[in-house]
Amino acid sequence: MAEIQLRNVSKRWGSFVGVKEFDLTIADQEFLVLLGPSGCGKTTTMRMIAGLEDASGGDILVDGKRINDLDPKDRDVAMVFQSYALYPNMNVYDNIRFPLKVRGVPQSEHDDRVKRASAMVELDEFLHRKPAELSGGQRQRVALARAVVREPNVFLMDEPLSNLDAKLRVSTRAQIKNLSHELKTTTIYVTHDQIEAMTLADRVVVMNKGVVQQVGTPTEIYDNPANTFVAGFIGSPAMNLMDGVLENGTFTAENINIPGLTTGHNGPVTLGFRAEDATVADGQSQANSQVYSLELLGEATMVTMRAAGTIISVKSGKDYRVDIGDSVSASIPASICHLFDASTGDRLT
Numbered sequence: 001m002a003e004i005q006l007r008n009v010s011k012r013w014g015s016f017v018g019v020k021e022f023d024l025t026i027a028d029q030e031f032l033v034l035l036g037p038s039g040c041g042k043t044t045t046m047r048m049i050a051g052l053e054d055a056s057g058g059d060i061l062v063d064g065k066r067i068n069d070l071d072p073k074d075r076d077v078a079m080v081f082q083s084y085a086l087y088p089n090m091n092v093y094d095n096i097r098f099p100l101k102v103r104g105v106p107q108s109e110h111d112d113r114v115k116r117a118s119a120m121v122e123l124d125e126f127l128h129r130k131p132a133e134l135s136g137g138q139r140q141r142v143a144l145a146r147a148v149v150r151e152p153n154v155f156l157m158d159e160p161l162s163n164l165d166a167k168l169r170v171s172t173r174a175q176i177k178n179l180s181h182e183l184k185t186t187t188i189y190v191t192h193d194q195i196e197a198m199t200l201a202d203r204v205v206v207m208n209k210g211v212v213q214q215v216g217t218p219t220e221i222y223d224n225p226a227n228t229f230v231a232g233f234i235g236s237p238a239m240n241l242m243d244g245v246l247e248n249g250t251f252t253a254e255n256i257n258i259p260g261l262t263t264g265h266n267g268p269v270t271l272g273f274r275a276e277d278a279t280v281a282d283g284q285s286q287a288n289s290q291v292y293s294l295e296l297l298g299e300a301t302m303v304t305m306r307a308a309g310t311i312i313s314v315k316s317g318k319d320y321r322v323d324i325g326d327s328v329s330a331s332i333p334a335s336i337c338h339l340f341d342a343s344t345g346d347r348l349t
């Protein structure tokens with residue numbers, strides 16, 4: 001059982017704010033992903049939970065007990081880092097066993113626990129090898145097993161897949177999700193990769209410049225981004241965003257005109273829509289333009305075009321073909337549009 005509460009947790013170095021008043025309760029057994037661009041404060045948040053960094057303000061509680069002043073070794077958390085620092089002269093077995101020795105777990109339990117942890121990450125055949133005799137993915141799995149063997153209540157994982165190639169990332173990702181489910185551990189996972197976040201998380205926390213932008217399930221964040229930062233960060237491609245003016249329910253920007261928007265707001269706005277919600281159209285449509293580029297995705301074709309002073313993407317059928325420079329139009333019905341305040345970036349509807 002491990003419910004983690006962060007109550008207005010902050011980190012400052014002099015006048016620089018690395019993390020600003022992070023306030024969230026992470027449920028027992030939840031898989032929470034901290035997502036955001038480089039430098040947004042993800043790692044610092046994790047390090048404060050692990051006890052590797054002191055919080056400048058606020059309280060960190062595990063199951064209702066304040067742990068701010070506990071030593072890292074006395075916190076029941078296991079961390080997996082991006083750089084997985086294995087001991088080069090120890091074989092896989094001893095690397096995995098190491099945390100048990102350090103924590104004074106009775107010798108009689110070691111063998112069982114190492115074997116169970118290594119089986120979970122499918123390393124049973126490699127126990128006698130040294131780290132240098134393993135592939136990058138296998139080494140990463142040793143690091144995972146070393147965290148698993150402790151049977152902690154909390155896993156903290158900081159970009160644990162970033163050194164793996166694309167294929168291995170996908171399979172190890174599934175393995176991590178499965179492990180946290182099987183071990184019933186509360187997991188906090190840091191990544192800047194939004195696909196990783198969407199596939200792993202029960203809830204995602206999107207951060208920017210030390211400030212939490214939105215907390216929600218992957219679907220909530222994808223379907224209802226709280227502001228233009230989240231809209232522009234989530235999705236592949238991210239949401240199309242265009243600046244323009246809203247007047248009596250009609251959005252206008254250069255050659256674009258989208259009527260039928262139901263909002264009382266008038267004035268400058270940012271309008272957003274997702275590439276897969278719009279369609280490339282021949283007849284009447286809201287944006288006429290020239291094709292800027294065409295990307296074949298296999299299951300679809302991504303058409304990008306210039307519109308309203310920016311480049312927008314529209315997903316089309318897999319067999320759709322046009323040339324760069326061809327005239328094309330996009331149909332962007334009001335029903336697929338998201339509206340944001342032009343100055344604050346906050347969602348309007």
Ligand code: ATP
Pocket residue numbers: 013016017018036037038039040041042043044045192
């Ligand atoms: P990345 O994805 O690049 O690891 P991150 O979101 O994990 O980024 P953090 O490592 O948490 O970012 O850093 C947050 C901010 O705090 C950054 O701007 C960083 O430069 C700053 N920072 C981190 N450690 C210190 C420190 N010891 N002193 C001063 N500033 C620091």
